[in-house]
Amino acid sequence: MSEHRGLALAPRRRTVLGAGVVAAVAAGVPAQASRDPEPRGTLPAPASGAPAAQSARPLLLQVLAHPDDDLYFMNPDADRALSADVPVVCVYVTAGEADGVNKIPGRPHPASDRAAYSAARHQGLRQAYAELLGLPVFTPWKLGVAQLPGGRRAETATLDNGRRSVSLVFLNLAMHTLSGGQGIPALWQDRDTVLRTAVAAGSPVASIQTYDAEALLDALVSLFARYRPTVVHTLDPDPDIQESDERTRIRDSEQPGFSDHGDHTAVGLFTWAALARWARTAPGGAPAFVATAFRGYYNHHWPKNLPEPVLGTKASHLVPYGAGPDWDCGNPSGCGDYNVGGDRPLRNRKGWVRSTHHRYPGPRTALARHVGGDRLVAYGVLGMRAVRWEEGRDGEFGAPQDLGGGPLAPTVGLTSLRDGRHLLFALRFAGLEHGGGVNLREIVVLEQQAPGGRFTAWTGLGTPETDADRSRRVGVPVAVTAGDGRVHLFVRNAGKGVSTRVRDRSGRWSPWQDLGPGPVQDGLTAVVTRQGEVRVYGAGRIGVCQWSPHGVLPAPELPAPAGPVAVSRERVLCRPEASDRLLASTGEEIRFPGYGPVLAAGPYLLGRDLRGEFRLLHEGRPVPGTPGVTALDGPALIATEQGAAAAGMSPLARPWLWRPERSWKPGRTTEEAGAAV
Incomplete structure (x- = not known):
């Protein structure tokens, strides 16, 4: 995080790309020629059908623009991983030197000293992570130098x-x-x-170095190859469009036209481009990793999603980072980023610390039933490629099968046709080029040829946007199959409303249709009601928004939701802004304190408690136990004849499967189940 003005990350020249052209390119069909050549994205990677890679040990690697981006935007996720003994590596791209003024609230501004301010922010990070490790804040770190391609070097600090x-x-x-x-x-x-480097005071890398775009990509790829992360966190490469007057934009520290700092966006783009390159070029095929992006200054514009207990812990980790001039840390350049010390992040009107939003909300493991039985199959993204897991007789998922499609965003949409075939949807980085090259997103679909059988080639469905830059703002796909066999696909569009395409029973897709304005956050919920009607819901700024396939419907009577909503037995459920409560559109409150999205399937609800553990309710009553693993965001929930099944991804980049009915049956009390265990 850094509050400074800057240029917008927009195309060097405006390019227009029709949705039909995107679909044609993705399917390998030549697009119509024009006087101004359209940008062409790459084709989806074909499925190999071979087993995908698996990792032997977990590691979280975070790529940040500035010192403190992780503390502001990626906790509590990173904190949970570290608490589960997952090693954490943080890569800070900039020196964070800004204007060199380490502002002390209530005092005259000191003279600018960029080298000292950078070193003070580094010291603050060491203090914050020492505390996160359970050590005294002034615990000494082991300092060193990492060798990078091209003879470049990076400063390192390690603490165990x-x-x-x-x-x-x-x-x-x-x-x-x-x-x-x-x-x-x-x-x-x-x-x-x-771009030159800025040498921090006291750094073991004392010489100025230079980077062009390829050098930075090479550096990131080399760090991925060195540490081999199983989980990657980075920043939002495609922030929302934000229309603000110039005075407001500067006051909000945002780039022109978009709801984030320009450094956040550029580092997000470099990171995803480097991940795609690593996945494409790594010896032995795409490594086993999952990734996600976190929203940044977006947090200022939407309802806050962290309740007080979770927020308090998150904000407390910024205290040793900000520190104060009276701290005795032994660093002559300073002991932290003083303007962030104390409770100032909580008092900041922008409220960045009060939310943690994922750029790609949704299931990391989409669940469906295996043909001809109660065993499950799961679909997800591993190494930026789609994969498929099958449940074995032991109740665990087997090795992942590669389905290609890459490079894909982290979450997928899934629906089953009436004959049992599966349709898998994803958001794809169709172009991710620096230097004014193609920067394009598209929705793609993979269709099963027969129930339980092989798949056809990936097909591009384009996006609702006719402009390549606006395609970057499109959300993750969700889909449902109606009773008449038609498939309804929904995405959040660049205007923050909802758009749809419909697949008829013969397999033909309609054009994109705009269902009307929101604004809503990404993370849509689509359902088919008991009456066979299709509905889609989104979390708006002042309430829950609702659509049918034909347009906007009256909103359910609920307050502004903190994030994505759930639908359970005709009731719409949401957590209100900054609250651990769970409210229903029928007026009742469900006792399920926690934070983050809640999932619904039949009589079951799945969500995080205030400690971050996933819990299950059945008919409003707690089901004993937890999945038993540290779980990443984006779980899935399905109801079967034998009860509920939940699945998700672990920090090892492997799926977990939790069937609580093995030790508990609906109708038994929690005490009876505990006695049986």
């Missing part, structure tokens, strides 16, 4: 506490070009830009 470890990697690229513009956005946009 038993089985827990944190490594900090500082690339220290300057935040600004020599002409004063934002450095990382310029590096992404302009092939001719070369």
Whole structure:
């Protein structure tokens, strides 16, 4: 996080791409020629059918623009991983030197010293992560130097506490070009830009280095190959469009036209491009990793989604990062980012710390029944490629089968046709090129040829947007199959409303249709009612929005939701802003304290409690137990004849499956189940 003005991450020239052209390109069909050539995306990677890679040990690697982006935008997710003894590596792309003024609230501003301010922010990070490791904040770290391609070097700091470890990697690229513009956005946009590093005071890397875009991509790929993460966190590459007057935009620290800092966006783009390159070029095929992106200054514009107990813990980790001038840390350059010390993040009107939003909300493991039985299959994204797992007789998922399609965003949509065949949907990075190249997103679909059988080739469905840059704002796909056999596909569009395409029973898709305005957040919920009617719901700024396939419907009577909603037995459920409560559109409150999205399937509800553990309710009563593993975001829930089944991804980038009926049956009390266990 860094509050500075900068240029927008927009195309160097405006490019227009029709949805039909995107679909044609993705399917390998030549697009119609025009006087101004349209940008062409890459084709989806074909399915190999071979087993995908699996990892032997977990590791979380985070790629940040500035010191403190992780503390503001990625906790409590990173904190949960570290608490589960998952090693954490944080890569900071910029030096965070900003204007060099380490502001002390209530005092005159000191003289600018970029080297000292960068070093003070690094010291604050070491203090924050020492505390997260359960150590005194001034615990000494092991400092070192990492060798990077092209003879470049990066400053490193490592600290262990038993089985827990944190490594900090500082690339220290300057935040600004020599002409004063934002450095990382310029590096992404302009092939001719070369950016210098900013040397932090006392750094073991004392010489100035230079980077162009390819050098930064090479550095990131080399770090991925060195650490081999199973989970990657980074920033939002495609922030929402945000219309603000210039005074408001500057006050909100946002880039022109979009709801985030330009450095966040550029680092997100570099990270996803580097991940795609690593997945494509790694010896032995795509490595086994899952990834996600976190929203940044977006948090200012939407209802806050962390209740007080979770927020308090998250904000407390910024205290040792901000520190104060009276702290005795032993660093002559300073002991932290003083303007962030104390309770100032909680008092900041922008409220960045009060939410943790994922750019790609939805299931990491979409569940369906295996043909001819009660065993389950799961679909997800591993190494930016689609994969499929089958449940074995032991009740565990087997090895992943590669389905291709990459490079894909982290979550998938799934629906079953009436004959039992599966349709898998994903959001794809169809173009992810720096230097004014193609930067394009599209929705793709993979169709099963026969129930339980092989799949056809991936097909591009385009997006609702006719502009390549607007295609980047499109959300993750959700789909349902209606009683008449038609498939309804929904996405959040660039205007923050909802758009749809419909597949008829012969397999033909309708054009994209705009169902009307929101605004809503991503993470739509689509259902088929008992009457066979299709409905889709989204979390708006002042309440829950509802659509049918024909347009907007009256909103359920609910307050502004903190995030995606659930639908259970004709009731719409949501957690209100900044609350751990769960409310129903029928006026009742369901006792299920926690945070984050809640999933519904029949009489079951699945959600996180206030400690971050997934819990299950049946008919409003707690089901004993938990999945028994540290679970990432994006679980799935399905109801079967034998009861509920929940699935998700672990930090090892492997799926977990929880069938609580093995130790508990509906109708038994929690006490009876506990006695049986």
